[in-house]
Structures are given as structure tokens and as C-alpha cells.
Amino acid sequence: MAASEAVPYAKTGGLADMVGALAIELTKSGHHVTLLMPCYRGRATGEARQLAMRLSVPVDGKSIDVTVEEENVPVSGALHRLRVLFVRYDPYFDRPGLYQQDHQDYPDNLERFVLFCRAVLEIVRGLIETRAEKVDVLHLHDWQVALCAVYLKTLPYEYKGLDQLKVLLTLHNLGYQGTFPGQEFVKTGLPPSLFSPSGLEFYGAVNCLKGGIIFSDAVSTVSPTYAKEIMTAEYGCGLEGVLASRADGVVGITNGIDVVTWNPETDSYLPAPYTAADLSGKQTCKRALQRELGLPNRDVPLLAVIGRLTFQKGFDLLVEMIPELMYLDIQIVVLGAGDHQLEQQFIASKAGYPHRIGLYLGFDEGLAHRIEAGSDVLIMPSRYEPCGLSQLYSLRYGTVPIVRRTGGLADTVVPFRPSTVKSRCANGFYFIDASPDSLLSVLLLSIHVYKERHTWQSLIHAGMKADLSWDRSAKLYVELYQGLQSRRKES
């Protein structure tokens, strides 16, 4: 498995959670997983790393020397360890941010991930040729590693020993395609003929994800609804045609969550543990959260926002409604970072209602856990959401999600309706139009239901009892890998 981020080593969003948790789950069920990722600044964990390989990687007509560090992570309940290999090249990866600094992408992101992709293939070659290991499938995640598929399939002479290797590409977010100015194509080291509409060219730019979609043996994404949505112009971000041209389609597998890390009964970030049977600790978490974010300890609905502050997440719909919402006896807490304008809007909202709104702009893993635990409602008004993990964490923490009906949000939130309430499976609320008014209506409904304690408890219980583990979804990935394996035998 190759990815640019994975917990606990490097994270900017759900990609890291998904890759880290899937790797662990597959290891637990007896598969030998090697996770390949860049070695970023200060991301070491307690485990000692050993030097595993020294490689010479071809990049832009030169050879770059990189080292590969190895960590073998014990996985509880597994017979063997998860192997993590870090590609170390400090000029590219020993930097303050993963992809950007001060809201600006690094200008050499293409070179950085070309190097990483080439290194991934050299490592796989090393495992097969030097260590005589068997590598069945290369599972790629997102644009940063998509070029691995392109090199492998279009440079057969360079990668002779790897011609049987099957490649799965998982799309976590079509909003990030790794596009670079056309004149940078030369940096990929690929034949110029590939800079064409049937290759990596995309409206004059280089598009790494497009290359991955074309040259991978299979493509998947992180929920069935998003798999359908991305075939349309509204959600395909310009790649809908390329996706639709894949004869085998795009498989949608809903993400699970790491139920060990995200467990309100054992979560060490929380001031008090709790379970579905005894929610008293959740009240303690709520009071502690109010104190932490400078809000008075009051028993009013506490609404939360956690996430990257980007257009995708639709938090602007909420910001617009804050003056209206402040007529209600509620509190709001916000944890996020990103878009400068949105950050400023939240700062202004907080200044207007300092005792009603709690705000932390930045990235804080512990606070994310405490907000999931201490809030009553989590708001995710996403314009699109491939899967979404925050709403899954909130279900597990007894915090009722209010979401827009799109992508994985539609697949994981069972909306409040007479029938779903009766059958005790409602676990949240959704709205359809990406408009502030639609969001307001559903927020009003939820606050009304919050006061009906019995019904609210049943929403909490339905969420906390749901099976959100990786169990089922990891099996679906294994089936996909096996499908690719059988194609290998046929070919």
C-alpha cells in the first residue's frame, strides 16, 4: 500500500485515518501488508526505525539517492507485524507541512511525488528481486501516488520484473487531482506521447490522478454513493468521462473506522470515559469541553464543526446562518483550519458572540476527540463528501450528525423520519440543498428533537450501536485484491 499520509505518522485529513486503519485491519486478518510513505519531519513514533535499503531513484534524467527506513508495528491480535517503509529524502520531505506552507502549495510538489512514486516502484522491485518476496497487489491512494501506475504500465522495459503486479487505485477525493502546468510534464520523465488527451493531459495541464485512473488495473472509491456521483459532471470534477470510460467501472467501498483509537470507553484524550449504557461521562466531557473553549457550563445543545475549512465542507453555509442561530439557546464549537476567508468569518462570529461560540483554528488531534465526545450535534454540510469519517466518529461517540445527503454521508447517516424513529434505526439528520436555509431548517428540527429526551436518546443509541468497524469493508478490499490476482493468472 502506498500513500502520502497514514496515521499515526502524518495526517492532514481522513486519508491518513483510512490508510492507517485499513493497513492494520488487513494485517489483523492475516495478510502481509507493507505500507510505503514519505518520511516527513518529526513524524517518528516510539518504535526504532532501521535502515532497510539505499536506492538510486531515476527523476528528471538524474539519479537521486534516497534511504528507506523500516518500522515493524505490532498489531494486537495479529500473528505478524505491519511493515512500514519510509522513503527518506530530506530536501523534499523534511519540511514544516506535508503539501504546503502558509496556505501556499510547495512549488516542487510534482518533483516531490515523482520521486516518491519512483521510489515506491524501486522498493517493490527490491522486495521481489533482492529479498525474494511475493508482491501480489500494489494498492495506491490518491493523486500523490497515482503516477506509480503510469510508470509501471507505460515503461515496461524499466519495470520488467514487475509486469505481473496488479494495481488498485483508491480515489479519496476528486477535488485533488495533482494538476501542474503543462510545461512541467517533462519532470515526470514519461514519454512525450503521454501528454495527450488519452494520457495525462487535462486542459493543457498535467493531471496525475487522470493518469492513475487510466493505467491502474482497478479503481475504487470510498463509498457507493460517491462512486455513482463521480460519473456525473456535478461531482466528477472534469474526470467523469475518464471514469465512465473504464469498462470495469469504479467500485465504492465505505470506509470503516479504527474502533480501538476512536472508542469513548478507552479514549485517553477524554476527561471521562462512557458507554452507550452509561452516558454520564459524556456530560463530564461536555462540561470540560465548554471550559476548554471558554464557554459557560450550561445545559444547552452544543453544536460542533470539525474539519478542513474548504469549499468542499460547506461550512460557509453555517457561517451565514450564525446570526440567525444565535437567537436560539445553543452553543457552537469549531475546530478547523484552511481557507483564510472562512477562518476570518469564524473569528468575526466568535468576536460577536464570545460566550456562545468556541473556536480553535489549527490542527489538534486531541481536541478533535474531545469535541466528538463533548458535543451533542456534529454538523457536516459538505457540498460533496467521498466518505467522511468525522460523522462516523460522532456516531460512535453518541454525538448526533447533521449532514448534507451526499457521498458517504448519505450512505452512513440514517435520517430522522417517522419510520426510522419507529424502527429505532434513525441516527442523525440530513438535508438536501446546499443552501443556508436548508441547513437552518434541519438544525431547527434537530434542536426541537433534542428536547424530546427519549427520542434523542434513541438516536444516540442507534449511532453508538452501529458496526462502524473495518471488518466488512476490509473483506471487500480483499475480494477486490483477489479479483485482480485471478486476472493475473489468466493473463
Ligand code: ADP
Ligand atoms: P477529510 O478527509 O475530507 O478531511 P474526513 O471526515 O474523512 O474528511 O476526515 C477528517 C479527519 O481529519 C478526521 O479524523 C478529523 O477528526 C480530522 N480533522 C480535520 N480537521 C481537523 C483539525 N483541525 N484538527 C484535528 N483533526 C482534524
Ligand code: GLC
Ligand atoms: C478524503 C475525503 C473524505 C474521506 C477520506 C478518507 O479526504 O474528503 O470524505 O472520508 O478521504 O477516505
